[in-house]
Structures are given as C-alpha cells and as structure tokens.
Amino acid sequence: MNTLKPSYKGLLRNAFSLQIPSPVYDGRGLHEVKGEGLNWLFRNSPYKLILPFILIFQLTNSTTANDKTFPEHQTVSSSHFKLHHESSYAPAGVLNVLEGLHAKLLLDLHAFAPWASQDKVEVFLFKDAASYAAHTGMPKWAGAHVNLNTRQVYGYESERFQRAMAHEMAHLFFDSYFLVKKKHPPLWLNEGVATLMEYEYGAEYEKAGIERMVANGPVMPLNQFFAYQYRHSGPQNSKQVAHWYAQSYSVIKFLMRRFSNAQFVTFCEKIRSGAPIDDALSAAYGLQMNNTKSLEKLWREGIGK
C-alpha cells in the first residue's frame, strides 16, 4: 500500500486551513477534490452550507498511487481503462460505466484530448470513502481526484461514482489541451466544462436542482464571474462558491450547447493562445456574440434574468 509523504499531509492541512495552494501546471500534475457541498446544497437550504467543498492541490508524482497500490491480480482492463480495484472483485459493470462515460465525454471533448482515443486512463478504485481517504490523504467527503500528468484517476465505490468520474475525467481531457502548451485553462472555463459533464453524464437526476439554483439564486456579472477565484474564499463564502459553480455550469452549457462544438473549440484555442475573452468570443462566434456584453445579454435571456 502506498503511504503518503509528510509534505502531502502538510499540503492538506494547508488546504483545510483554507490557504489553498494555487493550481500550478508545471508538469507535475494537478489534483482536484470535489466534495459533497454542492450537492448537499441542492438538497438543503443554501444558507446552511458549512464546508468549503472544492479544493485544488498541486502534488508531486511521489504522492500518487502506482501499480502496487493494490495487488497486481486485482486489475481489469478495457479498451480505454486499466482499473485497479481494492475489493476482491471489481464491481459488476464498472468498466461498462467507464467506457460509456468515455464515449459520451469524447463526443464533447475529443478535440481537446485526441490521445484519449488510443491511450488508456488508469483508475484506482478504493472500496469505500474511508479507505480512499486513508490511502490518498484526501478528505473522506471528497468524491474523487485526478493526476493530470500521469493520467490517473482515484475514486471509490459509491452510488456517486459515475458523476465523480464524469467530473474528473472531463478535467483530465479538457486540461490536457492546455497542458500540452504548458498553459492552464481559466478556472471558470475548466470548472464549467467539468460541472456540465458531471450533470449531463453522471447526475442527470440533479440537473433540475442546479438549473433552479441559477434561475432563482444570485448570479455574478460576467466580468466578475470570470475573475472569481474561490481559493481566496473562506467557509463564510461557501454559498457564494456554490453559486459560482452553478453559474459556471450554466455559462458553459450556453457556450457548448447553443452553438457548435467547432465554435467552442475555436473559443478555447483563442483562450489558450492568450487572447482576451472578447477576442476569443469574436473569433468563435462572430457577430452573433462578439464580446462579453453580448454573451451576458444572450446568456441572461436564456436563463430568464
């Protein structure tokens, strides 16, 4: 079994004290943990949220699991996955779930991750949240996390497995487009894509909740929304962060579903090259939507605000 290096535990302590390290794409990888908070929020009053639920960690390769994390014979493979499982037997249908997700995600994200058609993703599946937390050092309430550099995804058996994988694999595919140029996507764009994929391909049953949250809750003016960095937020702002996530889902849904995939790819290509958002919008969407102001107007019309 892998054990954690003390430095990693230090990193986690920092995260819990909300001095969350900024994500640095330096070729060593990026960790993300998505917790229960957002979904808890949809089931409960937004005013009761008590935990910050999204943390981003930088990590080093020394802290990742490897082939020896579980016994070698506890491995199953499919066309696009090598799955290591902690339980004696791989859960029935888990490879089908992963392959199904893979196919859906690539319908939207293939242009960002052409490698995904042939290269395998390694998945480490712990038997439960407690074991996942004990072996990876992640908090128990975390759903899953990904190492972009090694293309490894970590999760555990639960009814939330599919949505957690949808979110993290979306990060894996989308981030890699930026990573090859040693860039990283803006937070709103990255989280918006992952959250849209999560709700469309893993949590369809809660889509009405996140849509309602956008329709009924506060939304930020887009310039403020683009610049928002939740790592500066304390627990007192967790409600605001949750609404920001819901807005990211909504704005990306607008960009990806109202227009063609080719237009969204062009938009991201311009963003990756360092173009300002207005220039990227203009290049991708032309006169239809050539700046933030027109995006804001059309998006707000779409959500009835």
Ligand SMILES: [Zn+2]
């Ligand atoms: Zn995320």
